[in-house]
Amino acid sequence: MVLVYIDQADQQIKKASLEALSYGAALAKEIGCASEALVFGTVKDPLADLGKFGAQKVHQLKNETLNSLDVKVHSTLIATVAKNLNATVVVFAHNINGKAIAPAVSVKLGAGIVTGACSLPNTQNGFVVRKTVFSGKAFANIKMETPIKVIAINQNSFGLVEYNSAATIVEIKLDIPPASIKITKVEKIEGEIPLTEANLVVSGGRGLKGPENWGILLDLAKALGAATACSRPVSDTDWRPHHEHVGQTGIQIAPNLYIAIGISGAIQHLAGVNRSKTIVVINKDPEAPFFKAADYGVVGDAFEVVPKLTAAVLKAKAAN
Amino acid sequence: MKILVCISKTPDTTAKIAFIEGNTKFDESGVQWIINPYDEWYALVRAIELKEKDPATIIHLVTVGGVDAESIIRKALALGGDEAIRIDSTSNDSFTIADQIAQVAKEGVYDLILTGKETIDYNSACIGSMLSALLDLPFISLADHFELNGNTATVKREIESGVETCEVTLPVIVSCQKGMAEQRIPNMRGIMAARTKPLKIVAPAVSSATTNISQFDLPPSKSGVKLIDPENMDELVKLLKEEAKVI
Numbered sequence: 001m002v003l004v005y006i007d008q009a010d011q012q013i014k015k016a017s018l019e020a021l022s023y024g025a026a027l028a029k030e031i032g033c034a035s036e037a038l039v040f041g042t043v044k045d046p047l048a049d050l051g052k053f054g055a056q057k058v059h060q061l062k063n064e065t066l067n068s069l070d071v072k073v074h075s076t077l078i079a080t081v082a083k084n085l086n087a088t089v090v091v092f093a094h095n096i097n098g099k100a101i102a103p104a105v106s107v108k109l110g111a112g113i114v115t116g117a118c119s120l121p122n123t124q125n126g127f128v129v130r131k132t133v134f135s136g137k138a139f140a141n142i143k144m145e146t147p148i149k150v151i152a153i154n155q156n157s158f159g160l161v162e163y164n165s166a167a168t169i170v171e172i173k174l175d176i177p178p179a180s181i182k183i184t185k186v187e188k189i190e191g192e193i194p195l196t197e198a199n200l201v202v203s204g205g206r207g208l209k210g211p212e213n214w215g216i217l218l219d220l221a222k223a224l225g226a227a228t229a230c231s232r233p234v235s236d237t238d239w240r241p242h243h244e245h246v247g248q249t250g251i252q253i254a255p256n257l258y259i260a261i262g263i264s265g266a267i268q269h270l271a272g273v274n275r276s277k278t279i280v281v282i283n284k285d286p287e288a289p290f291f292k293a294a295d296y297g298v299v300g301d302a303f304e305v306v307p308k309l310t311a312a313v314l315k316a317k318a319a320n
Numbered sequence: 321m322k323i324l325v326c327i328s329k330t331p332d333t334t335a336k337i338a339f340i341e342g343n344t345k346f347d348e349s350g351v352q353w354i355i356n357p358y359d360e361w362y363a364l365v366r367a368i369e370l371k372e373k374d375p376a377t378i379i380h381l382v383t384v385g386g387v388d389a390e391s392i393i394r395k396a397l398a399l400g401g402d403e404a405i406r407i408d409s410t411s412n413d414s415f416t417i418a419d420q421i422a423q424v425a426k427e428g429v430y431d432l433i434l435t436g437k438e439t440i441d442y443n444s445a446c447i448g449s450m451l452s453a454l455l456d457l458p459f460i461s462l463a464d465h466f467e468l469n470g471n472t473a474t475v476k477r478e479i480e481s482g483v484e485t486c487e488v489t490l491p492v493i494v495s496c497q498k499g500m501a502e503q504r505i506p507n508m509r510g511i512m513a514a515r516t517k518p519l520k521i522v523a524p525a526v527s528s529a530t531t532n533i534s535q536f537d538l539p540p541s542k543s544g545v546k547l548i549d550p551e552n553m554d555e556l557v558k559l560l561k562e563e564a565k566v567i
Contacts, residue, residue: 010481072452106450115446138537140535186485257566277564278560
């Protein structure tokens with residue numbers, strides 16, 4: 001059986017987990033077994049809907065102390081459930097929570113693990129999982145040698161696959177181990193689209209000359225419904241918060257559309273964004289290396305081009 | 321207070337990524353090696369800052385690697401730290417690496433184990449979490465703030481929807497990211513001192529790999545950029561809608 005851990009934030013199921021579930025269901029089909037989901041805490045979303053993404057059963061451990069992450073507690077419980085259900089593959093989203101928990105679960109299950117997986121395993125000759133390495137500059141095909149396997153899949157790498165079915169919900173009872181950490185304060189980032197989940201991303205670099213000029217970028221992002229990002233020099237100089245930094249030493253993203261404004265395209269930056277489906281580069285320097293990695297390029301002054309692009313986006317939206 | 325900082329050797333961020341031997345091995349020719357940036361800038365420097373506040377603090381560095389990892393560990397010692405341990409294994413299986421470090425951690429009895437959030441070569445982000453399972457210790461990932469108050473640490477970590485502050489009783493394992501410490505460069509005194517700091521070489525414990533890399537490949541290159549007239553943004557919007565189908 002393939003067991004998919006469904007992660008939540010603020011009692012809501014994350015899109016990354018639905019993608020992991022789609023992946024788990026496809027894998028279960030390939031190896032000929034059931035795909036089931038595991039949910040911790042008091043989630044507000046209707047769990048039967050997880051059937052839409054391929055879960056036949058949803059196992060729920062309903063305890064509100066599990067709404068926030070405690071790696072020691074979560075990994076112990078997930079490993080126990082996986083053992084009880086005889087899961088052969090446990091799938092996670094390779095997001096903040098999945099990255100923290102999955103490796104500990106793999107140790108507890110004596111399982112091999114591949115994190116950052118980006119396609120279904122090749123089961124023709126063993127069990128080989130493809131993952132991104134060198135921060136997106138290359139791929140490695142990893143042969144998993146253990147009977148039980150743990151896979152954490154990259155966000156936006158598999159997509160959502162919908163089915164027309166509902167899942168049955170099974171409530172599980174387990175003793176919750178004592179908390180290993182105490183959460184004393186939560187600061188939420190409100191109203192922003194999380195970068196790793198965004199389909200559209202608008203990103204700015206030093207070419208914008210200063211934080212006071214970010215308005216044109218924010219207007220474009222708003223018109224598109226896009227998340228905002230930036231290059232490393234921009235976050236290093238505190239023009240933008242560091243959680244917006246994409247690149248080799250920031251976060252790596254794979255949106256459908258990445259618009260780079262005033263970013264030259266250093267190799268470290270490209271590493272973080274080169275898995276984007278479509279890349280648009282706006283730069284006044286026609287020699288900017290980023291153009292080589294782009295699908296569409298605009299050679300021009302960002303301060304003139306970007307407002308025009310925003311207007312064109314709004315015009316196209318109004319015409320719909 | 322005894323801190324263990326996990327150090328990994330990685331190719332420089334500008335290194336050309338290529339493979340040899342039928343794409344089964346990373347091409348190391350001409351590659352400059354560095355301390356994994358997250359290990360150096362955030363984990364190691366935060367440990368050094370803690371030692372500056374409390375000079376009784378002992379910092380040990382650990383790396384899993386061959387002889388060629390020694391220049392990296394010496395560079396780390398030049399930044400700070402009292403002694404280093406190199407576990408003589410060239411495995412790239414996360415479990416094997418974590419298992420080796422866990423042996424060292426058990427013997428050393430540390431109050432705090434710091435790692436970078438991930439390495440920039442294999443990007444697995446596994447070691448901290450695996451150590452937590454192997455040593456049965458709490459693990460806080462993606463920390464950007466760490467303060468000590470006696471036996472209790474206050475740590476800020478990134479969560480899906482923002483930032484959380486946690487309190488934890490030592491010992492604990494923490495993975496570090498940007499914000500944790502200010503990047504520094506080694507000074508001459510540090511470089512001289514590093515030459516004589518103890519570097520212990522430990523034979524690897526028996527641990528069987530759970531995964532093996534069978535082959536690498538590179539992403540296909542882009543077919544070429546389509547240039548759009550900066551005066552005609554309607555055209556770009558049309559292409560994004562109808563050709564790329566992304567908006």
